[in-house]
Amino acid sequence: MVPPAAPVIATEDPAPAVDPAPRNALWVLCEGSQRVLEDPQRIEVLIEDAVALRATDLFVQVYRGGRAWYAAELADAAPYRTIVATTGTDTLQLLLDQAHEAGLRVHAWVNVLSLSQNRGAPLLQALGPAAVLVDRRGRSLLDYPNYDLPEPDRTWYRMGTPGLYLDPAAPGVRERLVATFAELLARYPDFDGLHLDYIRHPGVLPLIPGSRFGVGLDFGYGELSRARFEAETEVRAPQQDNMVNLSRWDSWRRDQVTELVVAISAQARLQRPGVEMSAAVIAYADRAYLTLAQDWIRWLEDGSLDFAVPMIYTLDDRLLRYQAEHFAGLPTGQRVWAGLGAWLFSANPQRAIAQLDIAREAGMHNRALFSYDAIAERKHGGTRPLLERLIGGAPPPAVESPHGP
Secondary structure, eight states: OOOOOOOOOOOOOOOOOOOOOOOEEEEEOSSSSSOGGGOHHHHHHHHHHHHHTTOOEEEEEEEETTEESSSOSSSBOHHHHHHHHHHSSOHHHHHHHHHHHTTOEEEEEEEOSEEETOTTOHHHHHHOGGGBOBBTTSOBGGGSGGGSOOTTHHHHOEESSOSEEBOTTSTTHHHHHHHHHHHHHHHOTTOOEEEEESOSOOOEESOOSSSTTSOSOOBOOOHHHHHHHHHHHSSOOOBTTBOOSHHHHHHHHHHHHHHHHHHHHHHHHHHSTTOEEEEEEESOHHHHHHHSOOOHHHHHHTTSOSEEEEEEOOSOHHHHHHHHHHHHTSTTGGGBOEEEOGGGGTTOHHHHHHHHHHHHHTTOOOEEESOHHHHHOOOTTSOOHHHHHHHHTOOOOOSSOTTOO
């Protein structure tokens, strides 16, 4: 006997997936040419320019070299105090208010492991010299002449960005940085995101693929960090005259940076539920992984970051296309934004427009431009050709404002 057919239940066709509106960000420097946090009128100009550029997000630098452009106790708040004394107002809160009124998201941009050249940073005063990275020859960055490589190394190598860098494996560093950025979000809960920069070891040119070949120069060899490695792994830590267990060592140092990202992210989300976590990262993910202890693809995969912004700063449009197509094709590709170096094309603004088009055509619909300061610079005669050209070629406005009614 054939069973009766099951009744046919009419269903509506599923709604087609709708891609989220593209997001367009501007990096805004705290000590660039515009110094927008130092003058309320410059904030008004920034907001007007951002709206004209169809920006959706601002990465506003508020922590650099251990100094704070906000009310802080765990960082050197001298810049903030100077601004308040000069303007009579908390310009960061003013920027947050005006940006939100204009429908812009604002992310606190913080330089995490770089102290620039600030030997007097409160973190360093609290934790001591052991908090600073030591190279494989046993020399602290504190002892580098003028923050650059000593001779004879300088003959063969170059520091990518000279300065002082913290060792994420050193005692107290992770806890102090987590507390520093939790304080920031506690005092300014209107931030939409926390944007991490310099979340890596310093780079030395030429780059080396980790320590395992015994050549080049890398960091993390402080006495306390090496002792911690031995306690946690039960194998010997490498040092200049005995380079052993190198693959294990490289992995462990990389994990220290990752654990810092995880801890900052967890505390930030606890302090400010819904905050977006992001990072400006090295565009060559393999080099970042092998050389700089920056495993940013993992940070996306484990959810520590909501999105990453590889800094694809290049004059080579073909290379840009190769990288953009690669990023767009990653499993996490929708959460990878194209960081483009608009400042490279101040003399030829059309090239900046072309690179925006290349990134979009490759499938990277979310983009960030470095930097607002370069875009807004005035040339002879008071014109702002890069800004004006970008406005003329700006993408269409987003469908819905994140802070709209």
